[in-house]
Amino acid sequence: MTTITRDDFLRMDANDPLANFRDEFFLPKGGIYLNGNSLGAMPHAAAERAKCVIEHEWAEGLIGSMNTAGWYDMPSALGRKIAPLLGAKPNEVVLTDSTGVNLFKVLSAALKIQPERRVIVMQGSNFPTNNYMAQGLIANLGRGYSIRFAEADDMMDAIDQDVAAICITHVHYKTGHILDMASITERAHAVGAAAVWDLCHSAGAMPVDLNGCNVDFAVACTYKYINAGPGAPAILFAAERHHGKYFQPLTGWFGHRAPFDFDRDYEPIGDIRQMLSGTPPTVSLSLAEIGIDILLRADMDAIREKSMRMTDLFIELVEDRCGKFGFELVSPRDAKHRGSQVSFDKDDGYPLVRALHERGVLCDFRAPSNVRFGFAPLYLRYVDVWDAVEVLYDILATGSWKASQFQVRSAVT
Numbered sequence: 001m002t003t004i005t006r007d008d009f010l011r012m013d014a015n016d017p018l019a020n021f022r023d024e025f026f027l028p029k030g031g032i033y034l035n036g037n038s039l040g041a042m043p044h045a046a047a048e049r050a051k052c053v054i055e056h057e058w059a060e061g062l063i064g065s066m067n068t069a070g071w072y073d074m075p076s077a078l079g080r081k082i083a084p085l086l087g088a089k090p091n092e093v094v095l096t097d098s099t100g101v102n103l104f105k106v107l108s109a110a111l112k113i114q115p116e117r118r119v120i121v122m123q124g125s126n127f128p129t130n131n132y133m134a135q136g137l138i139a140n141l142g143r144g145y146s147i148r149f150a151e152a153d154d155m156m157d158a159i160d161q162d163v164a165a166i167c168i169t170h171v172h173y174k175t176g177h178i179l180d181m182a183s184i185t186e187r188a189h190a191v192g193a194a195a196v197w198d199l200c201h202s203a204g205a206m207p208v209d210l211n212g213c214n215v216d217f218a219v220a221c222t223y224k225y226i227n228a229g230p231g232a233p234a235i236l237f238a239a240e241r242h243h244g245k246y247f248q249p250l251t252g253w254f255g256h257r258a259p260f261d262f263d264r265d266y267e268p269i270g271d272i273r274q275m276l277s278g279t280p281p282t283v284s285l286s287l288a289e290i291g292i293d294i295l296l297r298a299d300m301d302a303i304r305e306k307s308m309r310m311t312d313l314f315i316e317l318v319e320d321r322c323g324k325f326g327f328e329l330v331s332p333r334d335a336k337h338r339g340s341q342v343s344f345d346k347d348d349g350y351p352l353v354r355a356l357h358e359r360g361v362l363c364d365f366r367a368p369s370n371v372r373f374g375f376a377p378l379y380l381r382y383v384d385v386w387d388a389v390e391v392l393y394d395i396l397a398t399g400s401w402k403a404s405q406f407q408v409r410s411a412v413t
C-alpha cells in the first residue's frame with residue numbers, strides 16, 4: 001500500500017516551477033485532460049491571435065499581408081523559432097503540410113542518397129500513417145523498393161547494407177517507449193543508410209537533439225505537445241549537409257528558386273524552403289506560433305522532469321489502487337525510457353474509456369486493448385494525477401463502466 005496522500009500532490013504543485021503555465025491554457029472546467037498527446041490544449045492567446053489574423057491581416061490587409069504581416073515567410077520563420085527545441089539549426093526547419101505529407105517528402109529525399117539500395121526499415125507497430133505513406137511512396141516508385149518491418153528489439157539487426165533509409169518514430173504512440181535516436185542513427189550511418197526520425201510524441205515533451213544524433217531528416221506534428229492547434233502545420237527538418245543536394249518530389253512553386261519569376265520549369269531553391277510545396281495555411285500557422293512561444297518560455301528540462309515524475313506517480317497509483325482490476329502496464333517502467341504518456345493493457349478498455357470521459361477524465365483508447373493517458377506538463381497539475389486515479393478506481397470498483405451506453409463505438413476513439 002502506498003502511503004502517499006492527496007496533500008502530497010498539492011504540495012508538489014506548490015513547488016512546481018511550471019505551475020504558472022496552466023493559466024495560459026483553456027481547460028475543461030472540472031475535467032482532467034489526459035489527451036494532450038493527441039491534441040494539445042488551446043492557449044488563451046490563440047483566440048486573440050486568430051481574431052487579429054482574420055479581422056485585421058486578412059479582412060483589411062488582404063493580399064498585401066503576404067508581405068506586411070509576414071505570411072510569406074511564416075513556414076521558415078516558425079521553423080527558425082522552433083529549431084532550438086529540436087537541437088536543429090535555424091535554417092534546417094520549416095513548418096508546413098501534415099506530418100504524413102512531410103514524411104513522404106523527406107523519405108523520398110532520403111532514398112535518393114543511396115539510389116542503388118531498395119530497403120526501408122520501419123516499425124510495423126508504428127502509427128499507421130507513417131507506414132501507409134511509405135507504402136504509397138514505394139508503390140509509386142516501383143523498381144523493387146520494399147519495407148522491412150522491425151521493432152525495438154530487432155531494429156539493430158534489421159539495419160544492414162541493403163538498407164537505403166530507416167524511418168523510425170522516437171517515442172512509440174501506443175507504449176510511449178523511447179528509442180535511442182543516437183545509437184540507431186549511428187547504426188544506420190555505419191551501413192550507409194539515411195536516418196529519418198518522427199518526433200510526433202517527443203517534440204515539445206522532452207529535449208531532442210537532432211544534430212547531436214546526426215539525424216538526416218525528421219518530421220513531427222505540432223498539435224500534440226506543442227499546442228499549435230488542430231491540424232496545425234507540421235515540423236520538417238532537413239540537415240544542412242543535404243541542402244542543395246536533396247530532391248523531394250512535391251515540387252511546388254514555394255520550393256522554387258524564385259516563385260515570383262513564374263518560370264515555366266522547376267528549379268529548386270536549394271535550402272530548407274525546397275521542402276515547401278505551396279501557399280502556407282496562415283491562420284493555422286499564426287495559432288501555432290502562440291504554442292511555440294509559450295514552449296520557448298518554459299524550461300525543457302523542467303518539462304521532462306515533471307513528465308517523468310507525473311508518469312511515475314500515475315503508474316504507482318494505478319497499480320496500487322487498480323491493479324486488481326486487470327491493468328497491465330504496457331509502457332516502460334523506467335521513466336528514462338518512457339515518453340510523456342502511460343499505457344495500460346485492459347480487456348474491455350473501450351467502455352472504460354467512455355466511462356472515464358463521462359466523469360471528466362479525458363484519455364483515449366487505442367485498439368485492440370490499449371488505454372492511453374497523456375501527461376502534458378505545461379498545463380497538468382500533480383493533483384490531477386491523483387484525482388484521475390481516484391475516478392478510475394471508483395468506476396472500476398463500482399463497475400459503472402459496464403453500463404450499456406458505454407459500449408457503442410464513436411468514429412474517433
Ligand SMILES: *Cc1c(COP(=O)(O)O)cnc(C)c1O
Binds near residue numbers: 099129173198200
Ligand atoms: C500523431 C502522429 C502522426 C499524425 O500524422 P498526421 O499527418 O498529422 O495525421 C503521424 N505519425 C505519428 C507517429 C504520430 O504520432
